[in-house]
Amino acid sequence: MSLKGKLAIITGASRGIGAAIAENLAAKGCNVVLNYTANSSGNRTVQLAIDLDKRYPGTVSAVVRADMGSETGPAELIAGAKAHFHDPRTNDPFQIDIIINNAGVSVNNVIAECDAQDFAYQYNVNVRGPLLLVQAAEQYLPHDRSGRIVNISSVSSSLGFIGQSVYGGTKAALEAMTRTWARELAERCTVNAVNPGPVATDMYGGTTPEFQARMANFIRTAPLMVAREGVDSAEVLERAKGDGGRAAYASEIAGVVGMLCLPEAGFTTGSVVCANGGMKFSV
Structure with missing residues (x-):
């Protein structure tokens, strides 16, 4: 229970890697905010929250719908988290300990098929969304370097897969922001990225x-x-x-993310941690 009592916000938590990360953090005693976007994911996300609360007594899981690709969605997610976990009748400050920028979209198009609409769609979710989320959350981050931000990148940022001019570019941008945030937020939290390859x-x-x-x-x-x-x-x-x-199994990616959220990971920041089975070795 190394994360007992801490609060984590996980975007795109309805399935796949996001749901596996929620499970990993809840198992460590963390309270989690499960974010989803589409109506079709609502019931699945609510059921995940119910299941986590049953499996890990003492933790609390909340569900907040917000679109990470919209200009207002990230701030709405932070407001929803605060509404669930902050009691204004007390003097206890609201604190966000962990942010997992997991929500992402991918469209594979060769150069001739790329267009402005596709570009905006992927960059809005994969790049602008994490930036606006951290912007909205910054005032609630710890002041003792105990906070953790983990951005879910992709091996696509560096291996140059055909058809991923846009998607690979979004993940390279996310890794660049990871390094910038590691410096800007050094007194508040560590900031790292994880770059999976194919995940089931x-x-x-x-x-x-x-x-x-x-x-x-x-x-x-x-x-x-x-x-x-x-x-x-x-x-x-x-x-x-x-x-x-x-x-990869989603749990294998979640395990690396969970490791980066531990107190023992407090001297690692600005890194892209390879979790892709060796498709790309770290340097």
Whole structure:
């Protein structure tokens, strides 16, 4: 229970990596704010909050709908978190201990197919959203360097996948902001990024066979992406035949994020931590 009593805000928490991070942090005693955007994700997110509260007694999970791609959504998320966790009748200040910028969108288009609408859509969610969220949350961050911000980037920021001019650019921008925030917020919190490769989530599952075929050569050379009989499920083994190897489990990404949120990680900041099975080694 190393994070007992702390408060974490997780964007895009309805499924996949976001839901796995919520589980990881709640297991450490953290109260969590689960953010989602679409109506279709509402029931799933509420059920996740109920399940977390049952599995981890003593923690509180709140659900806030807010669109991280809009100009007002990030501030609405912070206001919603404060409404859930701050009692104005007391003198206790409201504090946000952890922010996980996980919400993200990806559209794969080659150069000729990129357009201004697609550019704005991805940059608004993946870059502007985290910036506006941290801006709205800054006044509530700790003043003793105990705070934690973890940005979910992607190996796409550095490997140059075909069709990801825009998406890869958004993640490179997020990594650049990570380094800037690490300096600007040095007396408040650490700021790090994690860069997964393919993860067994709806986002990766929705990519085209052509994109997956192009990824296969990268996957085959990643030392930890070999699917293993007796360890991985039959479904994973079967898909790995076409993909060149297995995608990460969401819990494996969440474990790295959870590690960065611990008190023991207090001397790590401004880093991009590789969590991609060895598709890219850190330097």
